[in-house]
Amino acid sequence: MLSSGGTGNFYSLAVWRSVAGAPIFTSVGDRNPVVAITIAGQKATVVYLTRTEDLPPIAVNIKRTVVHKLSGSSLVELSHIDAPYTP
Numbered sequence: 001m002l003s004s005g006g007t008g009n010f011y012s013l014a015v016w017r018s019v020a021g022a023p024i025f026t027s028v029g030d031r032n033p034v035v036a037i038t039i040a041g042q043k044a045t046v047v048y049l050t051r052t053e054d055l056p057p058i059a060v061n062i063k064r065t066v067v068h069k070l071s072g073s074s075l076v077e078l079s080h081i082d083a084p085y086t087p
Helices: none
Strands: 010-016 023-030 034-040 043-050 062-071 074-084
Touching (some): 023 043
16 A cells, blocks of 8 residues: 555556566555455465445445466456445
C-alpha cells in the first residue's frame, strides 16, 4: 500500500524477479483495500474490496477475487470473480 499524503491509499501487487533487478507491478487501484493474497501453482490470487461506478471512492460494495500469473515481464489477469460485499 502506498499513501502519499492525500486522502487515498493506492494498492499494488509487485513481483520481484531476478531479471535486470526490476520489479513487475500491477495496480489494484485507489482506495481498494487488499483483504488477502495467496500464491500457489505459479499464480497469485488477490482478494480486495472495490465499488460499482455509482458509489463515491470511500465506499465499497464488491469483494473481487482476481487470479494473476506472471507471463514474461508482465502480470496477466487470468480471471476475476465479483461478489456482493456489505461492510
